[in-house]
Amino acid sequence: MLLSDQWVLVTGGARGLGAAITRALVREGAGVIVNYRKSETLAHALREELGERVLPLQADITDTAAVARLFEEAQAQTGQAIVSVVNNALADFQFDGDGRPSIDSIDWPRFQQQLDGSLKGALNTMQAAAAGMRSRGFGRIVNVGTNLFQNPVVPYHDYTAAKAALLSLTRTAAHDLGPDGITVNMVSGGLLRTTDASAATPEFVFDLIANSTPLRRVTTPEEFADAVLFFLSPWARAVTGQNLIVDGGLVKG
Template sequence: MNFEGKVVLVTGASRGIGAAIARAFAKEGAFVIVNYLQNKMLAEKVAAECIQLGGDGYAIQGDVTSEEAVNQMIEEIMLEAGKIDVVVNNAFKSFQFNPETRKLAWEVQWEDYQGQIDGAVRSAHYICQAVIPIMKKQSQGSIINIITNLVERPIVPYHEYNTAKTALMGYSRNLAVEVGSFGIRVNCVAPGLVYPTDASRTTKENLKELIIAQTPLKRIATPEDIAGPVLFLASDWSRFMTGQTLYVDGGFVM
């Protein structure tokens, strides 16, 4: 897969899955825009790695839940690169994935939902609103939204998180219908439990074992495992796919 000359924006790319996706694109020659919220040092390290890997990297701060910040960021990218070919909406609002301490349904406040919906749908929406005019002009573009396999099988009902990610899947499908006429594709990648990431650092071993036992490929995903399907959906190889969700969980969901 050759991404030379392609401009790829990955949100929340200073660490974890986002960083792995950024590196994977760079390895194929892409110019990767490494968006981050707080961790400048880590983001710049990822950008430097992108260059080492044969692509190019550019760390750029931007709060994706702020419309103004998003527009500013996209403008800056356009000045630097002149175009955006691929967007990976990977950033999300931090969440404690702990099946034991999670909120029970009757404990969840609307604000909990709102926070997660803002983190997932609102941020993706701002980014999409900003890049779609650019992609329309190019008559092509690929948007990939990172969700979770919990949307299909909520093995742990993290209400606010799962609901927000499910909403993002619905958002993606509707968007796919509308922008398909302009040659723009919108798809989702739904990883299972990915370890290690900051979000999964506290996940208990017994849950991991439970998941492994029920996973045909008998292990837990690494961040690098997620990158492959993302690159596929970004590439011309998937040129006739849109509105789809690829589950990347070793067969846990099927």
């Protein structure tokens, strides 16, 4: 299915990386359901900026019933089942190496918060989308991950553990849903210049990472967004269960 024929749900689609993904999708002719939890003003600003191909809808993706209502409302307003999902929403988090808790002091609620946001949120959207995807014989799920499993240059224990669990779910879900024409993939970035989450990162860290990449620069949200579009496009129709690292070549495989 062409991007221009799709309505794509982007969780956390109103700000930061999510907004970059929203803009990239609209640029290619797709419609975007911009899910937000608290960023109502930003979501409606994107609607004003990008036009009627943006549909802002509020839901806390960790709430299973709220996600079910989100899909019902999206289908009612677009006239079609939602068969493309980008699980981008991030539980409240700041990439601040100096402020992160160490393994000696981190408490379980931090892990639970990240697991709820990354893993439970993605599971909720997958389950809510599955029936509509099966009815069309087509589905595209893209989960947003991180390169920190391969390169824990800053050990954000809670965030990285949750994203590692999401990679596992990506691969098991790809196996389960593949016979129904549904692909499930992950796009993993490193530090992005710049999002709300990376705003607390010191400039010298950006410079250090840039100098460690073959491209000698830090990946932008816009560059990351283009990789997400690949997995939603017809060119990726035979690709599933994969984790594509988009970080300027910093991490190999």
